[in-house]
Amino acid sequence: MSLSPFNRVLIVGIGLIGSSLALALRKAGLARQIVALDHTPDHVAEALSLGLVDAAGDDPALADGADLVILCVPVGACGKVAAKLAPYLAPGVILTDVGSVKQAVVRDVAPVLPEGVQFIPGHPISGTEYSGPSAGFAELFEGRHCILTPTETADPAAVARLQAAWEAMGSLVTIMSAEHHDRVLAITSHLPHLIAYTIVGTATDLEEHMQQEVIKYSAGGFRDFTRIAASDPIMWRDVFLNNREAVLEMLGRLHEDLGLLARAIRIGDGATLEEKFTTTRAIRRGIIAAKQA
Amino acid sequence: MSLSPFNRVLIVGIGLIGSSLALALRKAGLARQIVALDHTPDHVAEALSLGLVDAAGDDPALADGADLVILCVPVGACGKVAAKLAPYLAPGVILTDVGSVKQAVVRDVAPVLPEGVQFIPGHPISGTEYSGPSAGFAELFEGRHCILTPTETADPAAVARLQAAWEAMGSLVTIMSAEHHDRVLAITSHLPHLIAYTIVGTATDLEEHMQQEVIKYSAGGFRDFTRIAASDPIMWRDVFLNNREAVLEMLGRLHEDLGLLARAIRIGDGATLEEKFTTTRAIRRGIIAAKQA
Incomplete structure (x- = not known):
């Protein structure tokens, strides 16, 4: 128009x-x-x-x-x-x-x-x-x-x-x-931010000498999380307080999935790990195809 | 030399x-x-x-x-x-x-x-x-x-x-x-990969129509995880099988921290969320200062 x-x-x-x-x-x-x-x-x-x-x-x-x-x-x-x-x-x-x-x-x-x-x-x-x-x-x-x-x-x-x-x-x-929006964003945005804040927080609580090494060797994957976890604190506090149900539901699902992977690691179940890590590649291809990478 | x-x-x-x-x-x-x-x-x-x-x-x-x-x-x-x-x-x-x-x-x-x-x-x-x-x-x-x-x-x-x-x-x-290496990398690399694989896997298990939207709206944070979760499956299967103790220990710490944040969200404790999200910014500044961003 x-x-x-x-x-x-x-x-x-x-x-x-x-x-x-x-x-x-x-x-x-x-x-x-x-x-x-x-x-x-x-x-x-x-x-x-x-x-x-x-x-x-x-x-x-x-x-x-x-x-x-x-x-x-x-x-x-x-x-x-x-x-x-x-x-x-x-x-x-x-x-x-x-x-x-x-x-x-x-x-x-x-x-x-x-x-x-x-x-x-x-x-x-x-x-x-x-x-x-x-x-x-x-x-x-x-x-x-x-x-x-x-x-x-x-x-x-x-x-x-x-x-x-x-x-x-x-x-x-x-x-x-609005309801559908809040559900979709809980998984595509809110949960990733919550996880990133958590893992960076976990690293922050490590012994002093480890912290310097966390920074030094962050290229191994950690640094991508620190970028997300550097987002505006007030904005994100309000997001979590105001989309509580959807975020906690998605977190519950993540919890279950993390439990399954942790168990596979503990019992040495390589087949489960390999299968899981292979399927996740497909979503990346979808994002690249959709020009959102 | x-x-x-x-x-x-x-x-x-x-x-x-x-x-x-x-x-x-x-x-x-x-x-x-x-x-x-x-x-x-x-x-x-x-x-x-x-x-x-x-x-x-x-x-x-x-x-x-x-x-x-x-x-x-x-x-x-x-x-x-x-x-x-x-x-x-x-x-x-x-x-x-x-x-x-x-x-x-x-x-x-x-x-x-x-x-x-x-x-x-x-x-x-x-x-x-x-x-x-x-x-x-x-x-x-x-x-x-x-x-x-x-x-x-x-x-x-x-x-x-x-x-x-x-x-x-x-x-x-x-x-x-070698022992110190495995402990440091567990937090800077192995745990971030495990989490990324998990969260992308959780999204993969969503209802069909949600999956397309996950791809469409991935710019909200999710896409950074998909990049990590697109890494070589065999390589990462072997990493987790061969650094089991350190990875599971770091995962245990993450679990505790995630529980604290989930509780803060559930009871509406904005002060805890804001404080946590503010401290995580410092590590990002350290990574930028160390030229590893």
Whole structure:
């Protein structure tokens, strides 16, 4: 569809995703004006000095006149932030977010919004292990998937407009239910992060002299986990607290599978190990074929 | 030290590491002649057609006249291979390997060697998820660590010569005991691989329609695990079977830590999660500072 730019886009939280969105929106000609709301003075100053946005500050009144509002704050903060913005949101404004959990965001945000606001939760499956306004780049969303989970009451025209905006930034958009999103992401994202945090934590607790060697010999596989385990702590705390059931279910399955492999190692059952390690190669081939490697 | 080239280097097993060694040895001028022994006819043909080696085949007599022999086969095969080579090994020849486990290799190889062979176990901490002769490249060992675990009976001159050869290929060499090696690698390499294989296996067992979505949304963290879990199945089967105690001990520690995090998620203890996720960032900074990222 042909896409007229938004008049005023408010980005709430100008970290890695927020700053990337500012750059990508600008690059795609999707916004006449971009403003940022952030309660961290350093972020505000950095966003302004980097020229990411036209205005920035910690006053919710920045939402005044916005026709697109994007919440880029930890999942646990979305409800409170939406409540502060509510008095400034005009009917017809599109309000979306980029959180890694969707049911909890719907639960917290929907009840505090004034009537007429088009609330369309979203989640771009992209990111890096870096944080802050200087970590952003316009290409972050290119070729990556973005999931939208509009409720039944959302205006289809608003959903189509938001979808077109994501597509103009290079994303592949899929629409699904918030419940389904949370289940799929529990295995593709939340569980991998939980495991990575755990294994890096286990290494952190080793005797002092071993720690230096863990760093020295990390190329053996460990370093890939440390990259994931360097992600933003507050963001991930909120993900786990807000997608508890799905994460614990997937963790339960992992537990069982780990028990089977541990037993195979203990009793010297090489056939089981070899078979298991062979089947896992297939998924890698699928990811390479899908150009998501 | 100044390094005179080896007359004839025999590489046993011309896969990723073997082919990279052939290219790196050649590039550094470390070998007058390089020959490969491999029981897979396709590997032999490929090694010859790629010009990796001067001769190749499946006849142990290729070891005749070699002054350096490098075993690049799965850990579980080292003992059998060494026994086949034994009749052709002259006193003074340096025999080393590249296996990810060291105590088991010493246990299996040392008893079958004729007197006078300088057996110096080794382990370059480098690799990719690709396999076979065409996967090799001369720069694989550059800037990476290589561990040597000579026994007390090894001739210091032979150890120094092998160390110098690795350094000429760009490696950073450390000498330690086989027992210590196996403990350090259990946490930096073996446990991460076990976990990656498990989590990818768990995803493989999901309902059919979820599997496609796991691939589609793998950028959320999962894809990093699939890369590790695409490593050679036989090699890794042998690693786990041959470093059982250390791997199961580290797995036990991981289990405890995972239990603590799962409990924090279940009871909604955000403070514990945040604290844990913050400390794990420090190790990543250490790896970046050590130029192993």
